[in-house]
Amino acid sequence: MNTNVTIAGVTFNNPVTTASGTFGSGMEYSEYVDLSKLGAVTTKGVSSIPWPGNPTPRVAETYGGMLNAIGLQNPGVEVFIKRDIPFLRQQKAKIIVNVVGKTTEEYCDVVERLADCDVDMLEINISCPNVKEGGIAFGQDPRCVEAITTEIKKRAKQPVIMKLSPNVTDITEMAKAAEAGGADALSLINTLTGMKIDIHRRAFLLANKTGGLSGPAIKPVAVRMVYQVANAVKLPLIGMGGIVGAEDALEFIMAGASMVAVGTTNFINPSATPEVVRGIEEYMKKYNISDIHELIGCVK
Amino acid sequence: MNTNVTIAGVTFNNPVTTASGTFGSGMEYSEYVDLSKLGAVTTKGVSSIPWPGNPTPRVAETYGGMLNAIGLQNPGVEVFIKRDIPFLRQQKAKIIVNVVGKTTEEYCDVVERLADCDVDMLEINISCPNVKEGGIAFGQDPRCVEAITTEIKKRAKQPVIMKLSPNVTDITEMAKAAEAGGADALSLINTLTGMKIDIHRRAFLLANKTGGLSGPAIKPVAVRMVYQVANAVKLPLIGMGGIVGAEDALEFIMAGASMVAVGTTNFINPSATPEVVRGIEEYMKKYNISDIHELIGCVK
């Protein structure tokens, strides 16, 4: 049974990774999960200098999901390179580094700094709804998407995944723009912008007012977008949004994703990722699927 | 204690109505709910001629929500006028008629046909994701939104509510366009486009492939959009999307909605609407709110 997938020349043992920001730098989960058993670890967004993120409360529960407005707190790329990359390599994990910035220059800074580091792929987060500048603003206009992709591709030595925002009228436009800019792969979806009000205090639940909605509640939107994008571009896709178990992961794969990422579910079940890997294998066994590629995009 | 709200000159006893398409023409629920006790009944979308809708399966359950692709099946405006309006008036319900069409002309046809009928308001559905033509296409481009609003306002004798789609990059643009076109009020949100795949049959769950996601899963997106729109236009708003009980309704009111609509929850709890009315009153009593207007948009 083959569960290997190859994306832009990088081969992963199985199609399961972690959604950026929901798995720390991998270290936080290494006591729960044998990281080498995952397709890859995708790390929390990293910027050129340390970011403190937003004030608290930063998280709120919603029906079948959660809102977060972490605001991309991260220790900066230097600490990341010194501390997190060696750790992940020691764990024999494939590494996808999620990159954030407030300006094109900042994204490029990080990409250049990572160019000679031992990481497998870069994922460019142009879709975070929780920072005032950068983030989502880049991901909601096809011209911006193409321009930033082009700039990043000029500097990156690793294959580049552009991470798309679902907060758009037509996600295929953004996907095509990233393709035109030279992206090697796409990942989707980031969070949907949402809000929760505490009716007793008559105040926003999040200090940031709005946050990103994630978790099983959003899965139908995510699957739809993966399907649309799979039919609009030729690039390989990493699908995510609300995956709880293998059945959800398989929906994304059948809709056209070559790889899937488990996000919010890590918070609720720290050992979710290997369970998804196992569940996919069991499905393949049950239905006599010898190669995962038979499933990728099989529902048209 | 005052729970009356007035929208575009029409006064409702309380701020609770039904979301179009989730309450039939009111008749289907009249055994569960005293319709005169609701702020208004908003009826299922009606077109100039009868529409058969989409093939089945038309509905699918999702985590904390559901997908529907009814495709606006309706008996046409003539039957509606003869059968449903007299029934609702006999029940002493205020009536908001949801109007659909495939072309601007079709929308205008229905609006003209209703001009001299005994209904209180019109709600124009330019946001249905489940029909090939019309519907959502009108609701995703600000120029279209303004143009169709203008045309409808020329013909309508009742105040006009434009119903907005959440499947857009910036809902405030659509809201401003509707305001520019002369809309008297706005309602939001319609459903988010979603998809579900049956991994065992390896096929789409809905015959229509995609459907509209509704139910508590989408509430955070809906509250966020109501808040954004309330801060972008001067028009009164009808808020909806995932209301299960009074606490949810109050979130929408505090975010800026003058009125709220209960949708999917009617399917799960047929007597939800009067419960929401009662729950709002209880909240007002508990916190000594003498007028619902103290709550509308109170969270900034």
Next chain:
Amino acid sequence: MSAAMKKIALVAENRMIAEDIYSMWLNAPDITETAKPGQFVSLYCNNGSRLLPRPISICEIDKIQGRVRLVYRIAGKGTKEFAGLKEQDQIEAMGPLGNGFTLEGKKAILIGGGIGIPPMLELAKQLDCEKQMVLGYRDITFLEKEFETYGKVFISTEDGSKGVKGNVIDAIKANGLEADIIFACGPTPMLRGVKAYALEHGITAQLSMEERMACGIGACLGCICKSKEVDHHSNVKNKRVCKDGPVFYADEVEL
């Protein structure tokens, strides 16, 4: 307000009667009061992630004790949840819903396929004429003993492990059954076969249909089937399985 209301019912009994098939008795006097064979009950899950009701046909009605019996197969997460219920547990239920079978005819064939078999039991009890029961299974059989009280039972299994190898029509033919009325409940391909058979032999047939539902009370238009004539409610050729059905005369609907 005479409509079926959503109420809390107490589980009186819930046990496995075959692999993945459960029989549950609910204390629900409101439901039994007006229930008829062929009607169904909407069962609600106790987990907020599963919102929609699960429609389950009424298998038996015990008016005296105010209990209704449902027989169901574990098909997914909802029915799995139901299978875990114990005596005295609570479950939200709404019913009876739908129209039910019209009791008629002199010599009847009652056809049940798979999980379409249960509703035939109460029908067999109430139908006052000569009855022949044809029960179609994939492999494992269930409930067949209980039918024997009401008439002769004929079985078909896909793998031939019991009765006639094949489907219910094969069993009817193999046993040379005759009738002036057919009642049937089962998967759509089976109903299609029954309709064709009934037409061919000029026999009236009542078919109980299945469709995905949201409201269960005729409001959402989720569960329609194609009807031959323009329907008075829809004003198009659509009938609602939950409200206008689930039982239709074979010539009313397109399958």
Next chain:
Amino acid sequence: MSAAMKKIALVAENRMIAEDIYSMWLNAPDITETAKPGQFVSLYCNNGSRLLPRPISICEIDKIQGRVRLVYRIAGKGTKEFAGLKEQDQIEAMGPLGNGFTLEGKKAILIGGGIGIPPMLELAKQLDCEKQMVLGYRDITFLEKEFETYGKVFISTEDGSKGVKGNVIDAIKANGLEADIIFACGPTPMLRGVKAYALEHGITAQLSMEERMACGIGACLGCICKSKEVDHHSNVKNKRVCKDGPVFYADEVEL
């Protein structure tokens, strides 16, 4: 893999001890094995609409029977669900989480405010020095009797219905309490007051903080508090309440 794992625990006892306040004993030997006062347990709901864990402080540890006690207030839907649990029911729990109190000092004041009182009980048990307990309530009191075994108990109530009218600082002042160490858990305004008091009197203080959490294990960065120094994990002045806390020295954090 030595981390606290999510496991199913059995409810050994669950009862109301004051209006809306419940005391629950869980059979959870994995948790008690390493648990310390000031640590907490993440409890999970049994309803898919509520995904995130509810952090509840450890109130007592019974290593012999492998049981841990949690005392909680009904604050919303999750804690309401817990209140409905009966003996032998199952609940998913992960713990012990967080750092816990450092046992130190010669003469201590243990300060609990409202639902911050429970974790002080196990601390009072384990702390081997002279102990003065200051418990602050709005009106209704709970657990205060159980503290009396371990030292002198001073009470404040906002409405003055019991003890000193006012807050815990008022009670400390009114009773002229002295100490070389303070341990405190309660709402942020109370902790702010305690920090100021400790600073003013040059007393070391350990504060147990509260913040909205998602993961409970230090990964999501949801639950941070502002720290005085750049933190080695965040590389900014943020510490994680769930992992680096919930207990901090007063001078480590900004309140």
